[in-house]
Amino acid sequence: MLLPYILAIVYILSVNIYSFLLIRSQKKEQESDRSAKAKDGKIFLTGLIGGAAGAYIAMFALRFRTENLALMIVLPLLIVLNAYLFIALFKTGIPAIIF
Numbered sequence: 001m002l003l004p005y006i007l008a009i010v011y012i013l014s015v016n017i018y019s020f021l022l023i024r025s026q027k028k029e030q031e032s033d034r035s036a037k038a039k040d041g042k043i044f045l046t047g048l049i050g051g052a053a054g055a056y057i058a059m060f061a062l063r064f065r066t067e068n069l070a071l072m073i074v075l076p077l078l079i080v081l082n083a084y085l086f087i088a089l090f091k092t093g094i095p096a097i098i099f
Helices: 003-032 040-061 069-092 094-098
Strands: none
Touching: 003 040, 003 069, 040 069
16 A cells, blocks of 8 residues: 555656756757757646646756746646645545545
């Protein structure tokens, strides 16, 4: 019965690490090619599936895209939404939802 909880935690961590690495790769791409345009859609999508905290932390840690007002407003809202959904998932019991 512990396995679904471990899988959920691994999922949360992996999505946040992926979103951090996505921000880092977009920054490197833009530094190497000034005409390259960063894609907000990928950031919003990873934030929506659970990686909003990783993307938001990466934005400030790497000092990249902090001037983008849409990201600065939507990502904190997604962090709250993700936290609420994961807390609700853990409180109701993951096995009850999966099976």
